[in-house]
Amino acid sequence: MCTSHDVEDNTQNGDPRSGYVLAEDWPRYPPEMHFEMGSGVAVDEHGIIYLFTRDLEHWAAHPLAMSAKMGKSTVSMFNRDGDYLGKWGHSDEPGFALGAHTIHIEKDGFFWTTDRDGHTVRKFTPDGEMLLQLGTFAEWGCDESHFNGPTAVVVQDDGTIVVADGYWNSRLVFFAPDGEFIKSIGRWGRGPGEFNTPHAVTLDTQGRLLVADLCGGNFHDYMTVPG
Numbered sequence: 001m002c003t004s005h006d007v008e009d010n011t012q013n014g015d016p017r018s019g020y021v022l023a024e025d026w027p028r029y030p031p032e033m034h035f036e037m038g039s040g041v042a043v044d045e046h047g048i049i050y051l052f053t054r055d056l057e058h059w060a061a062h063p064l065a066m067s068a069k070m071g072k073s074t075v076s077m078f079n080r081d082g083d084y085l086g087k088w089g090h091s092d093e094p095g096f097a098l099g100a101h102t103i104h105i106e107k108d109g110f111f112w113t114t115d116r117d118g119h120t121v122r123k124f125t126p127d128g129e130m131l132l133q134l135g136t137f138a139e140w141g142c143d144e145s146h147f148n149g150p151t152a153v154v155v156q157d158d159g160t161i162v163v164a165d166g167y168w169n170s171r172l173v174f175f176a177p178d179g180e181f182i183k184s185i186g187r188w189g190r191g192p193g194e195f196n197t198p199h200a201v202t203l204d205t206q207g208r209l210l211v212a213d214l215c216g217g218n219f220h221d222y223m224t225v226p227g
Helices: none
Strands: 037-043 049-054 073-078 084-087 100-105 111-115 120-124 130-134 152-155 161-165 171-175 181-185 198-203 209-213 218-222
Touching: 037 111, 049 100, 073 100, 100 152, 111 152, 152 198, 161 198, 171 198
Parallel strands: 037 100
Antiparallel strands: 037 049, 049 073, 073 084, 100 111, 111 120, 120 130, 152 161, 161 171, 171 181, 198 209, 209 218
16 A cells, blocks of 8 residues: 555556556545645554544644644545545644654554654554653653654554664664663664665564664665663
8 A cells, every 4th residue: 555646556557466556546535525645654463554644734834833732643445446534543633743754553452653843753543532642742862851853653462562763863772662762773884884864664574673764875674682
């Protein structure tokens, strides 16, 4: 699934097995609904699709220059046919997110969102009730309780939470399942263990942490160990 309308077909001679084709008239929003950009998408076990968007009020300037909490982001739900099912949880309420970045659903059904401009990572129940917040909402920094443009989150098999604090801190931050800070690794640079903008994180089948560095032109893999 792609959140860009610039990509329509990458198949070879129209063979759907070799790529993907843009599904026309998908999704189908109510006529009064508009948003600026889609930044994250996830699908739950029931096939419901969740689209995390930066809405029209979003201020696209450098987040550190924001003098007021001008951004707004919401999560919209769709069925497989593209029919709009409504907003998810409390995502249409003020303070849910300033600048949508990613939405991720764990195997056990918990939802995670990263709010780049709000400098927070949050965990939710499937119904949208917040269980945990990492970072301090609308405050940026580089310590145990502040991020500066977080980009992604993944949960390891032992429950350790790994946040890519990517845009302006160039680091990975590790937390215990209850949100207690464990450690941070990385700094700005292009050498081993250094990042420019760690932008996406995931785990492979061997438990290695894979990190994509947006502006650094690098792909990192780590075998994590306790401590």
